[in-house]
Amino acid sequence: MGTSNSYYNGRTEGPYANADFTWEAKTIANFGIDLTLLNKLNATIDLFTEKRTGILEQPVNVPSYTGFSFQNANTGEVVNKGFEASLQYRDKTKSNFEYYGGATISFARNEISKKAENYQPYDYLYQEGFRIGQFKALQSAGFYQLSDFDANGNLAAGVVKSTYGQVHPGDLKYVDQNGDGLINDYDKKPMRFAKLPEITMGFNLGCKYAGFDLDVFVQDVTNRTISLIDDAFDYTHPLANGNNITLFSDNPWTPDQAQTATSPRLSTLVNNNNNQQADFWLRNGSFFKVRSIELGYTVPQKGFFKRIDALRIYANGNNLISSKIERLEPERLSMGYPLMKTITAGIKAKF
Amino acid sequence: MKRTYYSIAALIFTLSFVACKKDFLNVKDVPANTPIEQLYSNYDYIQGIVWNAYGYLPDGFGWMDMEAATDDAYHTNVNDRSHTFNYGVWNQFNNPDNPWSYYFSGIYQTNLFLKHRGEVNLERYSNAIVNKDSTDFKKRATNIKLMEGECYFLKAFFYLELVKRYGGVPLIDTAIDYNNTASWQGLKRNSVDECMKYIVSLCNKAAVIIPDSVRTSSATSWYESGRATYGAIKALKARALLYAASPLFKDAGSTATWADAAAAANEVIAMKVYGLDGNYANLFGANNATSTEAIFFKRYGKTNGLEYSNFPIMFQGSNGNSLTPSQNYVDEFEVKVGSAWVPFDWSNPTLATNPYSNRDPRLAASVIYNGASFKSNTIQTYYGGNSGQPKQNATRTGYYLSKYVNSGVDLVNGTSFEHQWMYFRYGEVLLNYAEAMFNAYGATADPQGYGMTALQALNKVRQRTGVALSARTNLTQDSILHERRVELGFEGHRWWDVRRWKLGGQYFGAPVRSISITSNGGTFTYTPAKLEDRVYDNSKMNWYPIPQSEISKTGWSQNPGW
Numbered sequence: 055m056g057t058s059n060s061y062y063n064g065r066t067e068g069p070y071a072n073a074d075f076t077w078e079a080k081t082i083a084n085f086g087i088d089l090t091l092l093n094k095l096n097a098t099i100d101l102f103t104e105k106r107t108g109i110l111e112q113p114v115n116v117p118s119y120t121g122f123s124f125q126n127a128n129t130g131e132v133v134n135k136g137f138e139a140s141l142q143y144r145d146k147t148k149s150n151f152e153y154y155g156g157a158t159i160s161f162a163r164n165e166i167s168k169k170a171e172n173y174q175p176y177d178y179l180y181q182e183g184f185r186i187g188q189f190k191a192l193q194s195a196g197f198y199q200l201s202d203f204d205a206n207g208n209l210a211a212g213v214v215k216s217t218y219g220q221v222h223p224g225d226l227k228y229v230d231q232n233g234d235g236l237i238n239d240y241d242k243k244p245m246r247f248a249k250l251p252e253i254t255m256g257f258n259l260g261c262k263y264a265g266f267d268l269d270v271f272v273q274d275v276t277n278r279t280i281s282l283i284d285d286a287f288d289y290t291h292p293l294a295n296g297n298n299i300t301l302f303s304d305n306p307w308t309p310d311q312a313q314t315a316t317s318p319r320l321s322t323l324v325n326n327n328n329n330q331q332a333d334f335w336l337r338n339g340s341f342f343k344v345r346s347i348e349l350g351y352t353v354p355q356k357g358f359f360k361r362i363d364a365l366r367i368y369a370n371g372n373n374l375i376s377s378k379i380e381r382l383e384p385e386r387l388s389m390g391y392p393l394m395k396t397i398t399a400g401i402k403a404k405f
Numbered sequence: 406m407k408r409t410y411y412s413i414a415a416l417i418f419t420l421s422f423v424a425c426k427k428d429f430l431n432v433k434d435v436p437a438n439t440p441i442e443q444l445y446s447n448y449d450y451i452q453g454i455v456w457n458a459y460g461y462l463p464d465g466f467g468w469m470d471m472e473a474a475t476d477d478a479y480h481t482n483v484n485d486r487s488h489t490f491n492y493g494v495w496n497q498f499n500n501p502d503n504p505w506s507y508y509f510s511g512i513y514q515t516n517l518f519l520k521h522r523g524e525v526n527l528e529r530y531s532n533a534i535v536n537k538d539s540t541d542f543k544k545r546a547t548n549i550k551l552m553e554g555e556c557y558f559l560k561a562f563f564y565l566e567l568v569k570r571y572g573g574v575p576l577i578d579t580a581i582d583y584n585n586t587a588s589w590q591g592l593k594r595n596s597v598d599e600c601m602k603y604i605v606s607l608c609n610k611a612a613v614i615i616p617d618s619v620r621t622s623s624a625t626s627w628y629e630s631g632r633a634t635y636g637a638i639k640a641l642k643a644r645a646l647l648y649a650a651s652p653l654f655k656d657a658g659s660t661a662t663w664a665d666a667a668a669a670a671n672e673v674i675a676m677k678v679y680g681l682d683g684n685y686a687n688l689f690g691a692n693n694a695t696s697t698e699a700i701f702f703k704r705y706g707k708t709n710g711l712e713y714s715n716f717p718i719m720f721q722g723s724n725g726n727s728l729t730p731s732q733n734y735v736d737e738f739e740v741k742v743g744s745a746w747v748p749f750d751w752s753n754p755t756l757a758t759n760p761y762s763n764r765d766p767r768l769a770a771s772v773i774y775n776g777a778s779f780k781s782n783t784i785q786t787y788y789g790g791n792s793g794q795p796k797q798n799a800t801r802t803g804y805y806l807s808k809y810v811n812s813g814v815d816l817v818n819g820t821s822f823e824h825q826w827m828y829f830r831y832g833e834v835l836l837n838y839a840e841a842m843f844n845a846y847g848a849t850a851d852p853q854g855y856g857m858t859a860l861q862a863l864n865k866v867r868q869r870t871g872v873a874l875s876a877r878t879n880l881t882q883d884s885i886l887h888e889r890r891v892e893l894g895f896e897g898h899r900w901w902d903v904r905r906w907k908l909g910g911q912y913f914g915a916p917v918r919s920i921s922i923t924s925n926g927g928t929f930t931y932t933p934a935k936l937e938d939r940v941y942d943n944s945k946m947n948w949y950p951i952p953q954s955e956i957s958k959t960g961w962s963q964n965p966g967w
Contacts, residue, residue, distance in 0.1 A: 059706045059823075060629070064457025065450050066514060067441060070583050076432050117958045118506035119575050120589045121513025173957035175498060208938070217494040219483050236494055322797065326484055 136162030187248035192332040224307035224319025252277035278339035341384035344375040445521040461511030465826030493940025497950035516580035554614030561607035601649040608642035637701035640829035651905035663845035670838035679831035700829035709821035712814040717792035722816030725798020732918035773805040787922035803920035848880035910943035
């Protein structure tokens with residue numbers, strides 16, 4: 055008999071096939087207007103409502119005691135509504151000063167209208183009926199204070215208990231949404247938006263005069279929510295798992311700072327209670343960025359420069375100004391590689 | 406100029422008609438690599454179905470952390486699922502030990518083999534018989550027959566795992582077909598009694614097919630170690646009937662009697678094949694598969710995950726995922742006072758100063774305590790010691806697990822040793838026998854003439870070589886439960902033993918204790934202290950809730966209280 059083991063591979067039937075397997079379908083109704091006024095103003099406006107059907111997902115209506123496994127079925131549906139508008143104005147004054155300005159705005163709101171989901175005890179726990187990627191989070195109620203605990207270090211009667219870990223004074227306290235005295239996943243309600251922004255705007259300004267030209271492009275995004283737990287975990291959770299400490303935790307909970315604290319008590323031990331999706335960690339994800347500024351000068355074809363067909367000197371900057379969320383760059387919230395700012399200067403000559 | 410323009414336009418026009426293929430959006434039916442018929446007619450493939458079914462046997466080492474949901478242990482990792490049980494916050498929506506789908510998939514797998522076993526085509530082996538040497542063909546034909554017995558055994562095993570958790574479950578005797586909705590839609594939960602009777606009938610069917618000589622007889626010596634044997638089938642039946650006769654199952658309608666359980670346990674004893682291992686610690690070491698006590702086990706090969714989790718924190722590489730025995734568990738072990746073995750008592754000052762000397766030898770084989778030697782080091786679990794608080798991830802109870810943990814593993818170099826998890830061993834069978842005989846006939850009666858009374862069976866376990874406790878002179882149910890706790894600790898029995906006797910409120914609802922040790926130079930002061938409160942609701946937690954996702958699809962009524 056010895057101690058050498060042989061491995062045998064198993065086999066099984068594959069999942070039941072979906073005989074009606076087909077493509078997703080998109081039905082869209084779009085109403086658009088294109089207009090030009092006075093040869094100076096161009097406007098395009100589009101309103102749309104779109105429905106996607108036949109999204110593939112695992113079926114959930116067969117009981118598990120059967121032991122069946124299935125391929126995906128075309129049962130999901132999503133509805134998307136919004137509009138896009140774009141305006142451009144271009145003009146020239148009598149003294150040859152050209153200027154133009156434009157704005158584009160797009161808005162889209164989606165909603166999962168059909169999804170195969172298991173039964174949930176509360177309506178707000180479903181994904182159906184909410185936007186894709188909707189944040190579901192606990193509502194914060196400050197911190198656990200010294201008065202919430204009795205002499206033995208246990209929670210006093212009537213104080214809401216957290217099922218995520220042993221809580222101590224200085225840990226995040228949450229609102230018990232369903233009134234069962236416990237904080238667990240059933241208290242996570244849909245809050246704010248999703249990470250994908252609903253409104254994106256772009257502004258474009260420029261002018262040309264006497265050989266100089268200036269172009270500025272600015273982007274603005276709103277109706278967006280980001281979670282520090284998802285995107286900036288290491289930035290906001292100091293010391294546990296050998297992590298470093300950042301400015302985010304410069305005012306942690308201590309018995310002296312109990313009323314004015316802005317982050318939970320410091321600890322080298324992991325406490326899952328403070329790692330849950332909660333509105334304490336959600337931030338308004340809107341941002342404003344000056345994407346590019348370009349300034350150039352086209353040298354007039356006089357004298358020495360007559361032999362050159364065109365000569366332009368320019369300077370170009372990308373990502374020069376950006377708003378910040380919690381001192382972090384708003385698109386990637388990365389503590390690592392920052393968004394690159396570039397300034398380029400150059401000469402373009404055509405012979 | 407105009408002509409070239411027209412001809413270019415005409416060329417583009419014609420090309421656009423030729424370029425498109427009209428049907429690339431149509432969904433095509435592509436046959437799978439191996440069609441179903443070939444799966445069952447090919448001998449190797451259909452054997453693969455049975456190997457797959459074996460894969461559904463529970464992961465014993467993976468389930469060990471549930472010992473921390475009992476009063477035997479506390480898990481150092483605050484994210485471990487046992488804490489959900491300890492806070493009492495598990496329910497039909499959130500149950501970390503919820504293998505409902507898992508075991509039904511296993512049952513589906515065994516049913517597939519049982520349904521299709523007649524389709525296997527052995528012609529190419531019968532055609533390959535040369536010189537009248539049909540051993541290969543006979544081996545394959547016999548193997549198919551034995552696999553039927555294995556599938557009955559596995560199905561019974563999976564059903565016992567389901568019933569001991571959830572109570573009555575739907576019994577699926579033949580493979581169901583998705584296209585025949587009448588075979589699977591609207592099934593009702595069978596009663597606990599029907600389920601236990603079914604499990605016993607499956608075991609009986611399997612025992613007829615797999616002979617007790619399957620590994621020893623020359624005709625079937627190719628039967629691999631680790632596959633189901635006659636002893637395994639009978640041991641499963643003994644455990645199933647013991648559970649079925651217990652008060653929790655009786656209350657749910659089971660009609661099995663203690664006498665039935667005693668008879669079933671006796672069938673294993675009467676085989677006269679198994680005996681108690683002379684070295685208790687050997688049962689959990691790298692060579693335990695060869696022990697005479699081993700009946701059915703799962704081989705894991707060379708692993709070291711358990712050691713990385715449970716080595717005392719002084720060893721570099723130990724990751725703090727440890728299952729630490731509680732003071733409740735350590736208190737259970739008896740101590741030798743003079744020449745008699747008595748229960749440990751903290752109010753006795755001599756015992757309290759040296760709580761670990763002269764204890765039941767099984768304590769040292771299961772638990773690493775303060776002052777014990779492990780890997781040539783003395784383990785210090787007192788406050789400030791090399792493996793004690795306040796070191797990060799150190800034990801909070803003052804103990805570390807020793808059972809199944811192989812001290813030969815080198816964490817820094819990542820060496821590993823064979824691990825086998827004992828599903829059934831002879832020690833458990835003797836204790837099952839003792840419990841059943843005691844509850845059926847009393848401590849010293851043997852009306853059926855099995856040759857061993859309850860008292861004798863229990864004493865055999867107590868007095869095994871290397872343990873040698875004094876024999877008991879009388880029995881109570883508590884003494885049997887005590888013996889099970891110290892003998893079978895951390896082998897996945899405590900959680901079920903307490904619940905089937907409906908003692909959950911008394912044991913699992915009581916606080917779990919640790920040991921607080923202060924070092925006074927060379928001596929120590931030991932004070933038991935409370936570690937944490939536990940929550941256990943006796944009115945509902947003895948049965949698991951059926952997963953709510955299943956209830957909403959079937960419309961069954963939930964287990965009472967949930």
